[in-house]
Amino acid sequence: MENVMNQRDIILNELKRKEWFSLADALNLDPPIYRLSERIRELKEYGHNIISRRVDGKTYQEYKLVPVEVPVLPPAFQKPPVPQEGSTTEALFT
Numbered sequence: 569m570e571n572v573m574n575q576r577d578i579i580l581n582e583l584k585r586k587e588w589f590s591l592a593d594a595l596n597l598d599p600p601i602y603r604l605s606e607r608i609r610e611l612k613e614y615g616h617n618i619i620s621r622r623v624d625g626k627t628y629q630e631y632k633l634v635p636v637e638v639p640v641l642p643p644a645f646q647k648p649p650v651p652q653e654g655s656t657t658e659a660l661f662t
Contacts, residue, residue, distance in 0.1 A: 580633070591629075
């Protein structure tokens with residue numbers, strides 16, 4: 569069985585390889601991809617963070633893959649230490 573890439577895989581590889589990717593770039597692929605905006609929409613539905621911008625003086629957009637930022641979470645809640653025999657709970661909170 570040969571490894572065949574679909575259009576979404578090809579576009580995703582191009583987005584990872586290039587800073588910006590446009591319909592003009594997609595049309596220069598072999599085979600060309602004519603419905604780039606639809607494939608981009610599908611990639612976004614799959615969870616890829618892709619932004620777009622309109623090219624000045626042109627009627628098309630360029631797309632860029634932006635890494636998803638993982639939020640830094642605070643440390644998990646930790647249980648207070650168990651009081652030792654003979655100690656008072658007041659000592660834990662002072």
